[in-house]
Amino acid sequence: MQFTSILAMLVVGAVAGWLSGKIMEGRGFGLIGNIIVGIVGAFLAGLIFPALGFAVGGGVFSSIFFATIGAIILLFLIGLVKK
Known part of the structure; x- marks a missing residue:
């Protein structure tokens, strides 16, 4: 993995x-x-999304969009476990 891809993943x-x-x-x-x-x-x-039939497109904005939705799901699950 190159440095730029690691940096992009972190951003x-x-x-x-x-x-x-x-x-x-x-x-x-x-x-x-x-x-x-x-x-x-x-x-x-x-x-999750490919299993549901949604295509995760390329590009920074679609990556941020899908990662945000996945993070919202993760935060929701963490909230359920904490309660």
């Missing part, structure tokens, strides 16, 4: 984690936590 993860924290009413975990939530959310979206 997409950070943006997706930050957006999901804002959408889910302040459930963010700080910068490092948001990056982790965004990356795990992107992985989760990469598993």
Whole structure:
């Protein structure tokens, strides 16, 4: 894996984690936590959406969109477990 792809993954993860924290009413975990939530959310979206028949397109904006949706799902599940 090249440095630029790792950097892009971290940026997409950070943006997706930050957006999901804002959408889910302040459930963010700080910068490092948001990056982790965004990356795990992107992985989760990469598993869920193709199984449902949705195509995950290429590009930065679609990556951020799908990673944000996956991170929202992840934050929702974390909220269920915490309660």
